[in-house]
Amino acid sequence: MREAKRKDWGREVRSVWVRVPASTANLGPGFDTLGLGLALYNVFRVERNDPGSISPPELPPLVRQVAELFFVQSQTEAFPFQWNCVQQEIPLARGLGSSAAARVAVLAALVKLAGIAWNREQLARWAAQLEGHPDNALPCALGGFVASTSGGARFLRIPLPKHFRVVLFIPSQELSTESARKVLPAAIPLTDAVSNLGRAVVLAGQFFGRKWQLSPDLFEDVWHQPVRTRLLPYWEAIKKAALEAGAQGFWLSGSGPTLAALAMRNTRRVKEAMAEAASRQRVCGQVQVVGPDNSGVRILRVA
Ligand SMILES: Nc1ncnc2c1ncn2[C@@H]1O[C@H](COP(=O)(O)OP(=O)(O)OP(=O)(O)O)[C@@H](O)[C@H]1O
Ligand SMILES: N[C@@H](CCO)C(=O)O
Known part of the structure; x- marks a missing residue:
């Protein structure tokens, strides 16, 4: 990712509200390969803490793991932050991609807080890497229907029609x-x-x-x-x-x-x-x- 200023229209970004969709993976025969985005949403508020403070210990393990990968891969100096779910429509552990959604949300928020250039495809691949399979992470990050090679190194995406139900x-x-x-x-x-x-x-x-x-x-x-x-x-x-x-x-x-x-x-x-x-x-x-x-x-x- 390219370095850019941590400013948004001249202001330093301290808090980010990020919305992520549910996803349904496999679609039967497309194990670990096919998935699509569904209009059920979680919204997270991610807030940068003051320098010198430490990230609160209550950060869930999944969030900590994603943050560690992000700071290493983006070569950004780690900073402390808080994480809150402010809207939860995606049920946990039901096969609707709640973990991929949380991973994508952490990455998108940290990218914004760190002020580095937004690259949706790279973010989708990092989330897929952390998830261990790409068929939730890619549709969650990109929306639509996504077909991918294993690990998500290559993928194709197409939007779904409005009447898709x-x-x-x-x-x-x-x-x-x-x-x-x-x-x-x-x-x-x-x-x-x-x-x-x-x-x-x-x-x-x-x-x-x-x-x-x-x-x-x-x-x-x-x-x-x-x-x-x-x-x-x-x-x-x-x-x-x-x-x-x-x-x-x-x-x-x-x-x-x-x-x-x-x-x-x-x-x-x-x-x-x-x-x-x-x-x-x-x-x-x-x-x-x-x-x-x-x-x-x-x-x-x-x-
Ligand atoms: N908002 C969140 N914050 C922290 N951890 C979360 C969050 N959402 C999901 N998780 C973690 O992910 C786990 C659920 O992930 P799991 O992969 O088992 O199911 P899923 O992602 O909901 O379904 P699937 O991957 O089959 O579509 C939860 O038990 C929790 O540990
Ligand atoms: N392709 C993954 C999706 C998990 O949601 C699996 O079937 O295990």
Whole structure:
């Protein structure tokens, strides 16, 4: 990143309000590769402390880790700061990218407070590196639909249409990505590899070609969903209900436990069907219709 003055229209920046979107990753066959931004937002206020003071010990571990990487990678002198979540719409550990959102927010805020030139792509890659996979960090930083190579070294992005709608079933119970990755198979048979690869390539091609006649078979997956959904006994019933109600695709959002249905048409019918199936399954949670995010991370205000 290029050095620039730590000034904003002639004023020193002391506080930054930064907004970050939720994201849904994998989309079925695109494990660690495909993701898109969703219009659910967290807002953080990050404030620079006086020189000589120390960063408050209550900074969460994730925030400290991101700050350490930022100061080293940007070759900026470390400074103490405070961190507060002032709006929280992204539920924690539900497969909607809360950790990627927090990482992207810390980086964007520190970039602004340090006064170094804004480079959204670099920031997205740092967040992906910290996250260990790019499919939440890139859509969170950039918005829209993103397809990337492993680690996020190369990626392609396209904005989503205004009428893009995802119906989410967000269970009350948390499931951390760390534990959901432990159940993954160490190796994948060649036939399964080819099966997922074909669907992921065609699915991404449809997004980039803006061909919105998407069909549920493109969202099928044989790598991670079969093992992960063993932990979610309601998966089959809610999936069946969504597809019968006209959903164009159904997938485990990120590492779960949230279930996602693409419903650009029949949105209300899909929502009702998923809510009814969840209630029949006696699983606690919330059904929510969410639109696309195409903005990615945004600095709302500086002071
Ligand atoms: N605002 C935040 N401040 C501090 N830590 C956070 C914040 N948001 C998330 N985290 C940390 O990230 C953890 C959740 O991350 P995890 O990767 O397990 O789930 P997720 O990011 O919500 O879902 P997924 O990665 O599957 O989309 C939380 O338990 C917490 O430790
Ligand atoms: N691709 C990651 C996403 C985590 O949200 C996984 O499935 O573990």
